[in-house]
Amino acid sequence: MTDFLPFTRPTIDEETIADVANVLRSGWITSGPKVQALEAGLSAYFGGRPVRVVNSATGAMEIALRLMNIGAGDEVITTPMTWVATTNIIINAGAMPVLVDIDPRTRNIDLDKVEAAITPRTKAILPVDLAGLPVDRDRLYAIAKKHNLRVLEDAAQSQGATWGGQRVGSFGDLCSISFHPNKNMTTTEGGALVMNTDEEVREFVKWRLQGVTRFPDGTMDCDLPGGKYNLTDVSAAVGLGQLKRLDEFNARRAELARRYFKLIDRDLGLELPPESDDSNWHMFQPLLPLKNMSISRGEFIDRMKDQGIGVGIHYPALHLFTLYRERGYKEGMYPHAEHVGASTVSLPLFPGMKDEDVDRVCAALTTVLKPVLKR
Numbered sequence: 001m002t003d004f005l006p007f008t009r010p011t012i013d014e015e016t017i018a019d020v021a022n023v024l025r026s027g028w029i030t031s032g033p034k035v036q037a038l039e040a041g042l043s044a045y046f047g048g049r050p051v052r053v054v055n056s057a058t059g060a061m062e063i064a065l066r067l068m069n070i071g072a073g074d075e076v077i078t079t080p081m082t083w084v085a086t087t088n089i090i091i092n093a094g095a096m097p098v099l100v101d102i103d104p105r106t107r108n109i110d111l112d113k114v115e116a117a118i119t120p121r122t123k124a125i126l127p128v129d130l131a132g133l134p135v136d137r138d139r140l141y142a143i144a145k146k147h148n149l150r151v152l153e154d155a156a157q158s159q160g161a162t163w164g165g166q167r168v169g170s171f172g173d174l175c176s177i178s179f180h181p182n183k184n185m186t187t188t189e190g191g192a193l194v195m196n197t198d199e200e201v202r203e204f205v206k207w208r209l210q211g212v213t214r215f216p217d218g219t220m221d222c223d224l225p226g227g228k229y230n231l232t233d234v235s236a237a238v239g240l241g242q243l244k245r246l247d248e249f250n251a252r253r254a255e256l257a258r259r260y261f262k263l264i265d266r267d268l269g270l271e272l273p274p275e276s277d278d279s280n281w282h283m284f285q286p287l288l289p290l291k292n293m294s295i296s297r298g299e300f301i302d303r304m305k306d307q308g309i310g311v312g313i314h315y316p317a318l319h320l321f322t323l324y325r326e327r328g329y330k331e332g333m334y335p336h337a338e339h340v341g342a343s344t345v346s347l348p349l350f351p352g353m354k355d356e357d358v359d360r361v362c363a364a365l366t367t368v369l370k371p372v373l374k375r
Helices: 014-026 032-044 057-067 085-092 111-117 135-145 196-209 233-263 298-305 335-343 355-372
Strands: 051-054 076-079 096-099 121-124 149-156 174-178 193-195 212-214 220-222
Touching: 014 233, 032 051, 032 233, 051 196, 057 149, 057 174, 057 193, 057 196, 076 085, 085 096, 085 149, 111 135, 111 212, 121 135, 135 149, 193 355, 233 355, 298 355
Parallel strands: 076 096, 076 121, 121 149, 149 174
Antiparallel strands: 051 193, 174 193, 212 220
16 A cells, blocks of 8 residues: 655654754753754855754744834734744734735735725734745835834745845844744744844844853842744754755755656646745645536645555635634635635645655545546
């Protein structure tokens, strides 16, 4: 029997597993030398910019909003096509998420519509690189500069992606990265913020761990109400092993994506994502031709599972969730995001896949879809 193929699976090598065991044996398992080494490695990866790690990308963005002094009465422009963490952090800061519909081709925030959403209360733009495809950084920063706005890049899914030949995170304003297990590199759970200045780093470190500053003589002070966001050395050891192989992982993802583009039967009517050399191919997400299908998306997923193929959904249009309906958002406000949210599926894509796995997925797509397409 053929093994079940999940839509994602982390690749953890034996060297990394051994390093985690060494950390556990060392007796120092919370934040320590491995965290420092990971931060140094990430800084080098992002062209020397300062980087600090935390226990989630959500935490990184929460602190980033603190660094931007965003709070009650402020507005932050973002997209409805993202995981709810992107907008939840804005609400938790006391500010208001202002949503802008997506470009139906890239599925990222439609920069043509951003300026119309700017008000005197707007403090920042929070774009999301959906599935690893970068938002147009040139246009994004031109808008931000024109209106004197900060930018927090939600690059949770785009580590290793590029814009204009430069790695996402190696330039620009604040940039949040995720190391969740389904991301292109993982620390089991975790995230990081790429920053600009030493002052931002000092403030970030205080927010990261209880607002405390420790002094060489053993005394300490607390001057802000920080939280508990620190990453452990156990997690950092995983991250160090992953960072060594990140370029390799991303290259393999690109190969698999190219194979999908080559083998998917175009007669099935799937709307494929843009073919882009800038993407890190975090996910491969076609849109189902639901209007031409006699089954629902849920039934499609079940039938793919019967074929031994795991399929994910990333993401529903978030303004349709109760939390956002209560804030005045409703169906019909962002039609492109609603269409993508209702019809997207995430096919298996991870560096441990073989070419034959892509072949299996494409064959399963034909087996499942061909009989249910309306003629």
